[in-house]
Amino acid sequence: MSSNRWSRDELKLAFHLYCQLPFGRLHQRNPEIIQLAGFIGRTPSALAMKLVNFASLDPAITASGRKGLGGASKLDQETWDQFHADWEGLALECERLRAGLVTATAVVVPSIEDDLTAYYIGETRQAIVEQRIKQQFFRKAVLSSYRGKCCMSGLAEPRLLLASHIVPWSQDKANRLNPANGLCLSALHDRAFDQGLIALTDEFTVILSASLRQRDEPFVREVLLPLAGRQIELPERFMPSVELLAWHRERVFVG
Structure with a gap:
């Protein structure tokens, strides 16, 4: 999925993770950063740097005297703006992107759907799964x-x-x-x-x-x-x- 330049999908997944990690855990040794880096074909250090690029766009971070890491790109800013314009749509999109990467790499990751399979089918099940995805993202963020x-x-x-x-x-x-x-x-x-x-x-x-x-x-x-x-x-x-x-x-x- 990677190239020298970050794709829009990679940036969406990176920002999705940025929202859910404490500022002090935006480093290459974080297991969640290591895992996502593996999925998108980036090094943990490159992904950690990208997360700190996003921090430089965050008014709450900069107002506190912290600067994040300079060098945020135009596409980084567009990703930031996209999320703020449509939190629900992008949270669901990122979950689908991540699920596709997990399947492609044959990694077994507990699914948010696992405990719902036996009880619901069809549209009802899909609606409940999406609700859980949204609630989980909001809680972690x-x-x-x-x-x-x-x-x-x-x-x-x-x-x-x-x-x-x-x-x-x-x-x-x-x-x-x-x-x-x-x-x-x-x-x-x-x-x-x-x-x-x-x-x-x-x-x-x-x-x-x-x-x-x-x-x-x-x-x-x-x-x-x-x-x-x-x-x-x-x-x-x-x-x-x-x-x-x-x-x-x-x-x-x-x-």
Whole structure:
């Protein structure tokens, strides 16, 4: 699949992986980079360099003082723009591209479809598989951006973490898989955010609803009230969209 110049498909797969890896793991020793490099016929060091090229296009990275690696090409920028214009379509396309490469190289990789085969057939099964692909991409992209920790509590137990949508899945198709529409939250904080008991300002500080502030319970006093006015732990990449946060405050937050 490779040549001296990177193809569009190679760049899509590279950016797809970039979205799902913490910034600190964009190096040639990362097993996921080694695996994809093997599939596309690139060296792990070349793929790692390409991922850091993408980092140089990421406003959240450059705003933090990190620069990534210079030399991003016009095609790199086009790939970045394509994903931001159609997260769902490209997430599904990359899964198909990757599946084709796995088949061509005869490598056995656990499939997202494996546990669905016995229960569903036809269009229903395909719809469920695609839903799982989308959800898995969004979860990995959000959790990796937040270093695998709840941005409000610092909890790092993955079994208690959720990739929470700022604007719900059903309300905004264009941003369903956009990592800037995501927050890494514990199950408790996710529920409070989803129910409008917690919101965020444009400066990423926590607002608590009046009903929550008025509850005189030890748990609320000790765990939730201290969040008021505190800035969340910001992500390495894909800063929360202030436009989407405003939507949440206006449509979901109970004030």
